[in-house]
Amino acid sequence: MIEYRKVFIGSVCNNNCLHCPYPQKESRSLSDIKADLEEKGNCDSVEIFGGEPTLRNDLIEIIRFARKVGYKRIKLRTNGRVLSNWNALRMLVSEGCYLYEIKLWASNHQLFDSLTRAEGSFYETFQGIQNLISLTSSGITNVSPFVSILIPLVKENYFYAESITRSLFSFRIDRLTFSLWDASLPLKDVLYCVQNAIEACTFSKIWSLTEGIPPCFMKGFEHHVSEFLESIVDGYVKAKKCKKCVYDDVCSGVKEEYYKSLGEKSVEPVKRSSYLGDLKILKNE
Amino acid sequence: MSEQKKVLLTTFNIHGYYSLAFGYLQAYALKSKKLKEKLRFLSLDFCVDCNDIYQVLYYFERIKPDIIGFSCYCWNMEKVDKLSTLSKEILPEAKVVLGGPEVGPIAEEVLRSNPAVDVVVRGEGEVTFKELLEHYILNKKSISQIKGISYRKGKKISRNEERELIENLDDIPSPYLTGILPLKDQVLYLESYRGCPYKCAYCYEGKNYPHLRYFSKERIKKEVEFISKSGKVRKYSFVDPVFNLNKKKLKEMCSLISQANEGDLKLHTIEVCMEKVDEETVKELKKANVISVETGPQTVNENTLKNINRYFERDKFIRGVKLLEGNGIDVLCDLIIGLPGDNFFKFARSTRFIFNLNPSRIIFSTLHVLPGTYLFDNARKFGLKFESSPPHAVIENETFSYTELRKAEVMALSLEKEFNLKRVLK
Numbered sequence: 001m002i003e004y005r006k007v008f009i010g011s012v013c014n015n016n017c018l019h020c021p022y023p024q025k026e027s028r029s030l031s032d033i034k035a036d037l038e039e040k041g042n043c044d045s046v047e048i049f050g051g052e053p054t055l056r057n058d059l060i061e062i063i064r065f066a067r068k069v070g071y072k073r074i075k076l077r078t079n080g081r082v083l084s085n086w087n088a089l090r091m092l093v094s095e096g097c098y099l100y101e102i103k104l105w106a107s108n109h110q111l112f113d114s115l116t117r118a119e120g121s122f123y124e125t126f127q128g129i130q131n132l133i134s135l136t137s138s139g140i141t142n143v144s145p146f147v148s149i150l151i152p153l154v155k156e157n158y159f160y161a162e163s164i165t166r167s168l169f170s171f172r173i174d175r176l177t178f179s180l181w182d183a184s185l186p187l188k189d190v191l192y193c194v195q196n197a198i199e200a201c202t203f204s205k206i207w208s209l210t211e212g213i214p215p216c217f218m219k220g221f222e223h224h225v226s227e228f229l230e231s232i233v234d235g236y237v238k239a240k241k242c243k244k245c246v247y248d249d250v251c252s253g254v255k256e257e258y259y260k261s262l263g264e265k266s267v268e269p270v271k272r273s274s275y276l277g278d279l280k281i282l283k284n285e
Numbered sequence: 286m287s288e289q290k291k292v293l294l295t296t297f298n299i300h301g302y303y304s305l306a307f308g309y310l311q312a313y314a315l316k317s318k319k320l321k322e323k324l325r326f327l328s329l330d331f332c333v334d335c336n337d338i339y340q341v342l343y344y345f346e347r348i349k350p351d352i353i354g355f356s357c358y359c360w361n362m363e364k365v366d367k368l369s370t371l372s373k374e375i376l377p378e379a380k381v382v383l384g385g386p387e388v389g390p391i392a393e394e395v396l397r398s399n400p401a402v403d404v405v406v407r408g409e410g411e412v413t414f415k416e417l418l419e420h421y422i423l424n425k426k427s428i429s430q431i432k433g434i435s436y437r438k439g440k441k442i443s444r445n446e447e448r449e450l451i452e453n454l455d456d457i458p459s460p461y462l463t464g465i466l467p468l469k470d471q472v473l474y475l476e477s478y479r480g481c482p483y484k485c486a487y488c489y490e491g492k493n494y495p496h497l498r499y500f501s502k503e504r505i506k507k508e509v510e511f512i513s514k515s516g517k518v519r520k521y522s523f524v525d526p527v528f529n530l531n532k533k534k535l536k537e538m539c540s541l542i543s544q545a546n547e548g549d550l551k552l553h554t555i556e557v558c559m560e561k562v563d564e565e566t567v568k569e570l571k572k573a574n575v576i577s578v579e580t581g582p583q584t585v586n587e588n589t590l591k592n593i594n595r596y597f598e599r600d601k602f603i604r605g606v607k608l609l610e611g612n613g614i615d616v617l618c619d620l621i622i623g624l625p626g627d628n629f630f631k632f633a634r635s636t637r638f639i640f641n642l643n644p645s646r647i648i649f650s651t652l653h654v655l656p657g658t659y660l661f662d663n664a665r666k667f668g669l670k671f672e673s674s675p676p677h678a679v680i681e682n683e684t685f686s687y688t689e690l691r692k693a694e695v696m697a698l699s700l701e702k703e704f705n706l707k708r709v710l711k
Contacts, residue, residue: 001633001640002703044643044707072707096710099703146703175699202692207699223629223692278630285637 001229004047004075007036009062013052015079015116017105019154019181022051030058037066045073047101054082054092063095075099075146081121083128090140099146100132101177106157107167115156133171148175150211153190154182161193162200169204176201177226180212183261191217198224214254215247216268222275227252228282245269250279289325290422293350295341296385297333297361304330304356305474305524306385306410308460313411314418315465316458323422333361338368345372350379352421354414357385359653362675366399373401380421384410386489387675390657392435396442404428404436408493409479411457413448454479454500461508468512471553473521477505477538481526483558485583486593486659487621490526493657497530502541509545520551520576528555528578529566539573546574553577554617560598562605567612577615577645580605585635589626592667594659606642615645622693623652623679625660625667629689636700645711647704649697651690652679 011022037046046066053059053076066074076092080102083089104125106112112122132147151157151164161178168176178194194210198221201208209226210218218225227236228250238253241264245251253259254266273279294307307328315321327348331341345353353372355365369381384406388395392405406413413433419425428436433448451457460466461473478499481491512518529535542552552575557566559580570578582597584590590597606616618639622632639647654660654671664671668683681687 001637001700067710072710073703074710098706098709143706143709144702146706174702202695205695205698207696223689223696228630229633275630278628278634282630282634282637285634285641 002045002073003043003231004045004073005037005040005043005071006047006049007033009033009048009050009053009056009059011051012055013050013079014055014081015052015118015121018115018117018156019152025051027051027056030061033062034065037062037071038069040069040071044071045075046071047075047077049077052079052082054078054088060091060095063092063097067096073099075101077101077103077150078128079103079116079121079125080128080132081124083131084124086131089128089131089135093135093141093143093145098143099148101148101150102129102132103150103152104129104164104168105152105154106160107164111157111160115154129168129171129173133173146175147171147173148177149173150177150179152179152181153185153194155185158182158185158190158193161190161197165197165200165208169200169206173206176206176208178208178210178213180210180255180258183255183257187213187217195221212255212258214258214267215251216245216270219270222273228279239264239267241267241269246271246273246276247279250276250283289323290351291327291348292324292352292354292418293327293329293345293348294354294356295329295331296356296358297331297336297364299360300332300334302330302472303466303469304328305460305466305476306356308466309411309457310354310414311465312458312460312463313456314415315463317415317419319423320415320418324418333364338364338371341368342371342375345379346375349376352380352382352418354382354384357383357387359387359655359676362387369399369401380404382406382414382417384414386655386657388656390489390493390661393442393444396435396437400437402437404434407433407435408448409433409450412451450479450494450496450498452498454498455504459504459508462511468515468517470518471520473512473518474524475505475508475521476500476524478525478530482530483527483594483596484659485595486663487583487624487652487655488526489655489657492659502537505538506541506545509542509550510547513545513547513550516548518550520553522552522554526556527558529557529561529570531561532565535566535569539569542573550574551576554579556580557605558596559605559616560596560601562608564608566605567608567614570609570614571612575614577617578609579617579619579648581619582635582638583619583621584624584627584631585638586627586631589624589631592626593624603642606644610644617646617648618642618644619648619650620697621650621652622697623682623685623690625669625682626684628685629693631684632693633696636697640700640704646708647701649694649701651694653677654679 010027012025012027074097076097105115109122113119132145135141136144198208209224211226215225235256236252237256237259242248247270259266296304311326357365380403381401382404383402388405389407392407395405396402416431420428432446435444478497480494480497484491552573554577557578557580609616620635654677670680671677
């Protein structure tokens with residue numbers, strides 16, 4: 001629910017993910033990034049994403065600049081590999097970067113590394129998460145960082161959504177997001193796996209959200225639909241059938257790629273919902 | 286001189302805090318010269334999260350008190366129950382007296398359920414406790430004549446008549462000026478009045494003490510001067526339910542605080558009615574060196590506000606928060622999860638309202654249906670189900686199912702941490 005100004009730092013990365021949305025690896029200039037940061041308006045939170053932000057030599061300068069222009073929350077979207085290096089993490093934290101979102105593909109190294117196409121990435125990412133969680137106990141800072149995990153759901157890993165989730169329980173993470181990345185997935189199978197994972201999260205007091213899964217398929221799990229709780233984001237379209245859905249006014253629709261792939265089958269209009277009135281108010285405020 | 290009786294006052298607090306009530310009880314009882322001669326007070330504040338009952342029991346055994354007084358709140362009652370039972374095992378002669386908001390409204394029930402308890406003090410405790418000590422130590426007055434208590438009389442439980450409130454609060458000597466309570470930075474609390482004109486359904490203050498009674502300006506001024514001159518305290522607070530009750534009182538308070546504050550003593554986390562905050566209020570609060578305030582709205586949903594009898598005016602609330610934050614006074618906003626009338630998405634709406642307002646800090650808490658509150662007495666009306674034993678956390682109500690409530694709590698944990706991290710980079 002917190003609004004973040006999103007600043008792209010370029011697509012250069014130390015992973016070579018099978019499902020990466022950025023086929024071209026291009027960097028962005030520091031001056032362009034600073035210009036983006038300066039356009040903050042009333043927003044006091046920024047999310048720095050790439051590519052892999054931690055690969056930039058000038059990341060500390062970017063963070064310092066973000067602080068200088070008044071951002072109070074600086075979130076890094078990262079694959080977490082560089083965070084396995086204590087010195088790098090210590091530096092980021094000492095500069096005021098306390099929020100992290102780490103992408104996690106799997107809970108075993110074979111699948112993980114095959115999806116990142118970077119040998120050793122699994123161990124580095126998990127070590128990065130471990131380091132983040134240990135920051136306070138190791139005495140580096142007395143501020144516990146906010147650690148959220150994003151699980152991109154693709155055909156190779158969706159079946160393991162719950163086991164990936166369970167592998168995180170000992171880390172005391174703060175949020176988990178299941179993000180639908182693969183438009184060709186059989187949604188009903190995905191839902192089964194994701195909803196089991198959501199139940200496991202709630203049981204373990206970890207807040208979980210979905211991203212990209214059309215809300216009309218989330219009956220009984222509406223509370224976890226980020227599109228209901230967050231502001232509407234770009235890249236969503238409405239199907240024709242959406243007009244028949246009670247959520248039409250409050251729903252952003254489906255991800256564009258998903259609609260392109262499945263067309264009208266990508267939605268299933270909802271006829272009744274006890275949440276509608278509240279969702280309308282929530283959306284309009 | 287005959288041997289002094291030992292009166293031990295003890296409780297479990299949130300880490301670092303100590304009981305202002307114990308200061309008042311001692312200060313008032315020690316007004317009696319005879320009691321002063323015949324008794325010795327010991328006051329022990331334990332941490333509810335880090336001290337277990339066996340550690341405390343060790344102190345009991347070492348001290349061997351004649352009377353043990355427990356201060357009871359929803360967060361410590363479980364421990365108090367166990368500890369009072371154990372203390373009766375090793376110190377069968379010691380009288381066990383319970384007081385505080387968790388037990389007063391259900392005094393007879395407490396006595397019935399815990400055979401170790403001898404007396405429960407109902408409501409305001411200073412005069413009642415003093416009379417009880419006079420009864421036990423000086424053999425003055427029969428216990429049946431002490432107002433404001435329920436007690437065990439053989440196998441029966443007796444309830445004496447109600448105790449009238451102390452009209453002139455200055456009758457209670459200051460626990461700070463008398464040296465009873467130590468001066469501790471950050472956790473030093475003063476009080477300028479008792480009672481509350483509001484009657485929020487989840488709170489016992491307004492329901493049980495609607496009539497406002499004040500400590501004198503001179504008394505408060507002396508206390509602030511004393512704290513200021515001590516050099517031991519940088520930040521302190523007031524426990525007043527609403528610091529800005531009305532303009533006249535606010536001006537008086539802020540003027541006397543600013544006159545008494547000879548150093549750079551800062552006033553933190555005072556409760557305010559946000560809708561009453563205007564430019565003039567901010568000016569006054571700045572004068573009193575206020576650095577942070579705490580406020581509601583608890584919820585922003587109309588039906589829920591009606592159910593809990595809570596005053597909320599959206600535009601005035603927004604104006605107040607913006608004025609305070611804009612003038613360098615941190616605002617802490619509170620939201621309660623599980624109020625009757627709310628549900629998951631209504632709670633999300635309240636959360637979004639606060640997030641958009643962007644105060645310095647947000648505090649989420651789950652509803653506790655406390656004895657002595659309107660919600661406790663009218664639980665059935667709202668379909669409120671809650672733990673019958675303390676801390677009386679809500680389980681569900683007719684609009685908020687347990688599943689939704691649990692989800693809201695888990696979401697709140699995550700959002701609170703994320704939101705409040707902005708304070709680090711302040």
